[in-house]
Amino acid sequence: MAESSPTPPRWTPAASPRKRLNGVGCNNTGERKTSRGVFLTWQDVSVTAVDEKGKHKVILDRITGCARPSQVLALMGASGSGKTTLLDTLSGRLGLDLIGTGDVLINGRREMLSYGTSAYVTQENTLMPTLTVREAIHYSAQLQLPGSMSPAKKLARVDRIIREMGLSAVADSRIGGRVSKGISGGERRRVSICMQLLASPGLLFLDEPTSGLDSAAAYHVMAYVARLAQTAGITVVAAVHQPSSEVFDLFNALCLRMGGWC
Numbered sequence: 001m002a003e004s005s006p007t008p009p010r011w012t013p014a015a016s017p018r019k020r021l022n023g024v025g026c027n028n029t030g031e032r033k034t035s036r037g038v039f040l041t042w043q044d045v046s047v048t049a050v051d052e053k054g055k056h057k058v059i060l061d062r063i064t065g066c067a068r069p070s071q072v073l074a075l076m077g078a079s080g081s082g083k084t085t086l087l088d089t090l091s092g093r094l095g096l097d098l099i100g101t102g103d104v105l106i107n108g109r110r111e112m113l114s115y116g117t118s119a120y121v122t123q124e125n126t127l128m129p130t131l132t133v134r135e136a137i138h139y140s141a142q143l144q145l146p147g148s149m150s151p152a153k154k155l156a157r158v159d160r161i162i163r164e165m166g167l168s169a170v171a172d173s174r175i176g177g178r179v180s181k182g183i184s185g186g187e188r189r190r191v192s193i194c195m196q197l198l199a200s201p202g203l204l205f206l207d208e209p210t211s212g213l214d215s216a217a218a219y220h221v222m223a224y225v226a227r228l229a230q231t232a233g234i235t236v237v238a239a240v241h242q243p244s245s246e247v248f249d250l251f252n253a254l255c256l257r258m259g260g261w262c
């Protein structure tokens, strides 16, 4: 994928004039938006890295695609093919040393993703081992949810998300860590996802949600995510490495790097 090219103009979605995208705009198909999920489309998206010596390396080259509400879109490809870079581009988290060009549209418009619209779950779990599952998610709710929301409503939301992600049985168990054994690796991943669901985002980005898990745990994580996408109408975009056939069957759409993204 590496090659040299002149510096393309930096991609600045917020400063760009709003315009309709013809051709790939998922919401131009006549489907009614009935859920909180968002239509995410991207067209001719390229990402280039520039090193200190000014040398350019093209990481993504004119990629077009879309993700729909209630569906899980899997980004797959070999290691180093650019899955995380695409995820970062779509979620507006591209590093300052990378130059992005092209269109990324939210419901057909150029908009910056704001808090509450989207959430991003990174590969690493950053959880306090001494807290129980409920305490950890509740603590996160206190930090994330507005002060105007009553404590009872916050607790109710925490409990609902715990139920939705299948963590009720371990809600009062300690998360644990390397020294003290706690919940399983798959349950930890689900706790991390729960924390990002507190603000009820319409769009959920997952970077390698099954990495480091055995196939049964990986299946459980993705099955809960797929069910949540369907029931809550959330749009899920997940970079996934080597899924089992059972996990693969849970995806509704695939964006695969095979000599070019589709």
Ligand SMILES: Nc1ncnc2c1ncn2[C@@H]1O[C@H](COP(=O)(O)OP(=O)(O)OP(=O)(O)O)[C@@H](O)[C@H]1O
Pocket: 049, 050, 057, 059, 077, 078, 079, 080, 081, 082, 083, 084, 085, 086, 095, 097, 098, 239, 241
């Ligand atoms: N900031 C950067 N500067 C230079 N090169 C970068 C930068 N970020 C990513 N790359 C390169 O872009 C390529 C794609 O990286 P990326 O992390 O997106 O791949 P990936 O498909 O997610 O890989 P993996 O499955 O191993 O996590 C790699 O060759 C990586 O070294």
